[in-house]
Amino acid sequence: MEATISANIPGLVGRVIVSEGDQVSKGQTIAVINCMKTELAVISEHDGKVKQVLAKEWDEMDVGSPMIILELNEVE
Amino acid sequence: MFNKILIANRGEIARRIMRTCQEFKIKTAAIYSDADKDAFYLQEADEIYNIGPANPLKSYLNIEAIIAAVKKAGADAVHPGYGFLSENYSFAEAVVSSGVTWIGPPPDVMRAIESKCYCREIASRVNVPIIPGTIAPLGSLDELHKVIAEIGLPVFLKLDKGGGGKGIEVIQDMAQIRDVWERVLRVGMVAFGSTDCYLETQIINPRHIEVQFLSDNSGKCICLGERECSTQRKHQKIIEESLSPVVEEKERRSLYEYTRKLVVAMGYEGAGTIEFLRSDKGEFHFMEVNARLQVEHPVTEFLTGIDIVKSQLEVAAGENLSMNQEDIMLEGHAIEARIYAEDPVSFSPSPGKISKLRFPEIDSRHLRIDHAIEEGSSVSPYYDPLIAKVIVWDATRMKAIRRLEEALTAFKVEGIKTTIPLNLQILASKEYREGDFNTSLIEKLFKEEHKTV
Numbered sequence: 469m470e471a472t473i474s475a476n477i478p479g480l481v482g483r484v485i486v487s488e489g490d491q492v493s494k495g496q497t498i499a500v501i502n503c504m505k506t507e508l509a510v511i512s513e514h515d516g517k518v519k520q521v522l523a524k525e526w527d528e529m530d531v532g533s534p535m536i537i538l539e540l541n542e543v544e
Numbered sequence: 545m546f547n548k549i550l551i552a553n554r555g556e557i558a559r560r561i562m563r564t565c566q567e568f569k570i571k572t573a574a575i576y577s578d579a580d581k582d583a584f585y586l587q588e589a590d591e592i593y594n595i596g597p598a599n600p601l602k603s604y605l606n607i608e609a610i611i612a613a614v615k616k617a618g619a620d621a622v623h624p625g626y627g628f629l630s631e632n633y634s635f636a637e638a639v640v641s642s643g644v645t646w647i648g649p650p651p652d653v654m655r656a657i658e659s660k661c662y663c664r665e666i667a668s669r670v671n672v673p674i675i676p677g678t679i680a681p682l683g684s685l686d687e688l689h690k691v692i693a694e695i696g697l698p699v700f701l702k703l704d705k706g707g708g709g710k711g712i713e714v715i716q717d718m719a720q721i722r723d724v725w726e727r728v729l730r731v732g733m734v735a736f737g738s739t740d741c742y743l744e745t746q747i748i749n750p751r752h753i754e755v756q757f758l759s760d761n762s763g764k765c766i767c768l769g770e771r772e773c774s775t776q777r778k779h780q781k782i783i784e785e786s787l788s789p790v791v792e793e794k795e796r797r798s799l800y801e802y803t804r805k806l807v808v809a810m811g812y813e814g815a816g817t818i819e820f821l822r823s824d825k826g827e828f829h830f831m832e833v834n835a836r837l838q839v840e841h842p843v844t845e846f847l848t849g850i851d852i853v854k855s856q857l858e859v860a861a862g863e864n865l866s867m868n869q870e871d872i873m874l875e876g877h878a879i880e881a882r883i884y885a886e887d888p889v890s891f892s893p894s895p896g897k898i899s900k901l902r903f904p905e906i907d908s909r910h911l912r913i914d915h916a917i918e919e920g921s922s923v924s925p926y927y928d929p930l931i932a933k934v935i936v937w938d939a940t941r942m943k944a945i946r947r948l949e950e951a952l953t954a955f956k957v958e959g960i961k962t963t964i965p966l967n968l969q970i971l972a973s974k975e976y977r978e979g980d981f982n983t984s985l986i987e988k989l990f991k992e993e994h995k996t997v
Contacts, residue, residue, distance in 0.1 A: 477893070477925070478895055478925035479893075479895075479925040479926065480598070480599055480925075480926060503893045503895065503925045504885065504886075504893035504895060504925055504926075504927065504928065504929040505927075505928060505929070506891075506892070506893050506929075508892070508893075526599050526601070528597075528598055528599070528926075
């Protein structure tokens with residue numbers, strides 16, 4: 469199963485904190501979006517492994533722009 | 545005077561500068577990024593030039609692109625507004641070396657005063673009180689320990705070339721010293737390309753009070769009253785007024801004296817501001833120089849009747865200031881409320897489309913609104929959240945407060961959140977009405993509110 473983590477606020481991508489292959493957990497900050505000079509965290513809503521990083525620094529984001537694709541951990 | 549001015553900025557301040565240019569029949573060239581291509585205020589410019597994509601580093605902070613626009617426009621002067629490149633001496637130098645007039649202080653003065661240690665050194669040399677601390681940049685962690693042993697805690701460790709609230713950290717106890725030192729140095733390296741830093745003792749419950757001045761190349765320096773800017777959220781001003789409710793005539797004379805000494809010692813020409821902190825004991829300390837037109841300049845314009853942008857143009861054109869200090873009348877009271885596109889409680893940004901907009905009725909004697917928004921337009925997520933400034937004037941402070949409350953109540957913005965409810969909450973507070981507040985007013989109001997819930 470896969471899940472896409474999308475921008476929750478418009479702005480410019482400040483940093484993407486995770487890389488492909490990284491294990492992330494629910495609640496972890498995976499990127500920072502700079503909106504109106506304020507840095508806001510983009511949080512993962514799932515546990516999983518980063519399959520693909522779609523967003524890069526300075527990309528313009530709208531609400532819902534895909535940023536990261538996660539391969540979800542299988543539920544034990 | 546100039547034939548054509550390029551305005552190296554956007555939004556309300558670009559529009560504000562255009563207004564004075566139009567009054568003096570000077571042509572205007574505006575610049576815009578892709579994100580601003582549909583902004584209605586661009587129609588008020590004589591010419592417009594695209595300077596790149598939404599990302600400010602590639603547009604409004606892109607010296608090369610802006611200089612190209614200056615050349616294409618054949619402008620003979622550049623006004624930088626505030627923020628963006630307004631205090632960037634490399635930009636000022638690039639403008640001057642293209643044979644175009646820079647509307648601002650001389651680039652070499654800008655370069656020098658970018659160093660806060662240099663400003664502290666000048667101030668102490670001309671006997672202007674500075675915030676106690678160090679003057680020369682600190683050499684090492686050992687030196688930092690030694691100075692703290694002498695002056696005690698708490699202190700602020702500040703970057704010599706920091707700005708925008710970055711590169712300032714408080715040290716509360718000895719155990720934090722190393723961490724704070726390393727963190728501040730890291731920010732300096734990454735964000736400002738300089739790790740020089742200095743110490744200042746923490747002024748308890750300070751008020752932020754600043755003096756607007758104008759100076760020309762004959763050495764004349766005129767002060768236009770002081771502005772009280774203590775009402776801040778996230779270390780950014782939200783309500784400013786002039787005069788300050790706590791500065792007495794005698795203190796004003798000292799502040800003017802300090803300002804003149806600093807301006808002369810720096811060799812500053814043009815419009816600028818000297819910021820001071822006032823301790824709860826009523827002592828003033830020089831804090832920093834703002835080498836630009838400021839967001840809150842309309843407060844002073846409303847109080848004195850002087851068009852500060854016009855004065856900037858005259859000085860930049862090599863003319864002498866036409867007024868003298870004794871011509872400056874400080875009558876009545878002016879207040880400005882900054883309206884930000886933000887949640888009024890959490891201060892989180894609120895960009896988006898303004899679905900409905902209704903302005904209060906403008907009255908040139910009592911109410912001025914500086915803005916660059918219209919119904920149906922979008923507030924961009926890429927730039928500053930300031931969307932409008934509501935400025936009032938009246939005979940007394942209390943009348944001005946009431947007038948501002950009326951104006952803010954009649955100001956309707958839908959589709960995005962704004963700080964209007966916060967502005968009103970501040971104005972309604974006992975502390976604000978009595979003029980008894982400092983930079984922690986908003987924090988205090990929020991705490992009180994939670995107590996009553």
